[in-house]
Amino acid sequence: MSIFNVNPVTVDDYRRLARRKLPRFLFDYLDGGANAEATLAANVNDFDRYRLKQRVMRNVDNIDTSTKLAGFDAAMPVALAPVGMAGMYARRGETQGARAADAQGIPFTCSTLGICSVEEITAATGKPIWFQLYMLRDRDVIQSLLKRAEAAGVTTLLFTVDLPLPGMRLRDYRNGMIGTNLCSKLSKTAQLAYSPRWIMDVGIKGKPHTIGNLSEVVPDPDDLNEYKAFIDSQFDTSVTWEDIAWLRSIWPGKLIIKGVMEVEDAQAAVNAGADGVVVSNHGGRQLDSVASSITKLPAIAQAVGDQCEVYIDSGIRSGIDVVKAVALGAQGVLIGRPWIYAMAGAGEQGVKDLLATFQNEIRTAMALMGVNSLAELTPELLERV
Numbered sequence: 001m002s003i004f005n006v007n008p009v010t011v012d013d014y015r016r017l018a019r020r021k022l023p024r025f026l027f028d029y030l031d032g033g034a035n036a037e038a039t040l041a042a043n044v045n046d047f048d049r050y051r052l053k054q055r056v057m058r059n060v061d062n063i064d065t066s067t068k069l070a071g072f073d074a075a076m077p078v079a080l081a082p083v084g085m086a087g088m089y090a091r092r093g094e095t096q097g098a099r100a101a102d103a104q105g106i107p108f109t110c111s112t113l114g115i116c117s118v119e120e121i122t123a124a125t126g127k128p129i130w131f132q133l134y135m136l137r138d139r140d141v142i143q144s145l146l147k148r149a150e151a152a153g154v155t156t157l158l159f160t161v162d163l164p165l166p167g168m169r170l171r172d173y174r175n176g177m178i179g180t181n182l183c184s185k186l187s188k189t190a191q192l193a194y195s196p197r198w199i200m201d202v203g204i205k206g207k208p209h210t211i212g213n214l215s216e217v218v219p220d221p222d223d224l225n226e227y228k229a230f231i232d233s234q235f236d237t238s239v240t241w242e243d244i245a246w247l248r249s250i251w252p253g254k255l256i257i258k259g260v261m262e263v264e265d266a267q268a269a270v271n272a273g274a275d276g277v278v279v280s281n282h283g284g285r286q287l288d289s290v291a292s293s294i295t296k297l298p299a300i301a302q303a304v305g306d307q308c309e310v311y312i313d314s315g316i317r318s319g320i321d322v323v324k325a326v327a328l329g330a331q332g333v334l335i336g337r338p339w340i341y342a343m344a345g346a347g348e349q350g351v352k353d354l355l356a357t358f359q360n361e362i363r364t365a366m367a368l369m370g371v372n373s374l375a376e377l378t379p380e381l382l383e384r385v
Helices: 011-021 024-031 038-049 093-104 118-125 139-151 170-174 182-192 196-204 224-234 241-250 263-271 293-304 319-327 337-369
Strands: 050-052 067-069 072-074 078-080 130-134 156-160 254-260 276-279 309-313 332-335 382-384
Touching: 011 024, 011 337, 024 170, 024 182, 024 337, 038 050, 038 293, 038 319, 050 319, 050 337, 072 078, 078 093, 078 337, 093 118, 093 337, 118 139, 130 139, 139 241, 182 196, 241 254, 241 263, 254 263, 254 309, 263 276, 263 293, 276 293, 293 309, 293 319, 319 332, 319 337, 332 337
Parallel strands: 078 332, 130 156, 156 254, 254 276, 276 309, 309 332
Antiparallel strands: 050 382, 067 072
């Protein structure tokens, strides 16, 4: 039976729905990774290197999946990761994601490069969210964005450090996502012809298609090419840990450094004043042929886990993956592609349903492993294969 005739449940189910509904250049921008996409695949596949231990005859009558994530009371150790241009995957997509996260009791992270501004997102829920930022060459813009975030009620900043310049995402070259020449324009136009529902729901009803958080700093806020030119000019390859120390000095809330893959960098983040780190290779979208995030997590958690909160993203596709990450030392996980697949495929309700499945998977796994709380999930309950 076709997947489109049954209820979507897993991330793969929603991925297939998203692929059917989205123009190819948008789907591949979300789905793809750098170069040969070896790290993209490893992020997912390496979770299978770890097996759960099933234990029986233990009282599991009081299972509790709740935790605190950067001071946020979360129903489970999951947060929605920042995804650039989420509002191009569904109408005002960031607001849909934020409402779904709020309904399921987990944090939502607004991307610097989101279609919806931080103000629009917080207005949609009336609740605090997390805000993600890159180091831009124009430090005045950074300070302005931080003031806006703070005024909107943001108390947690995710600062991404693994993007001094963008990785080589070859699918985007093939599909015309990158490039403004005639061939690229014709390619995208042809792909749009096969996505009439997207054109109506997002292309027309989802306007304005501005990068909401940057609309005040580009000459023409209605021209996405203007945003690209601005962003390309703002990649800062000179950034060092001294810049993070400066950021710490001007940001009063919690600071989590996203994009750490080595112990020495995690320690440097702590030394610069970070409250947490995210073990992440940017979902395999930056440097191909680096290790998966899950294989780097244990050493980083052991090195700095008693000094700061440790999170992980890249490759999480189920509640079982979440359990493995927590057992290996993560305070929580961030999911990016999964929630966008669900939103593109089935809207806000799809995100809610997927998150409910994650929580049920976490709860069931904990019961069958013989534990009642996340604190009981330890490396001893995993087997490396």
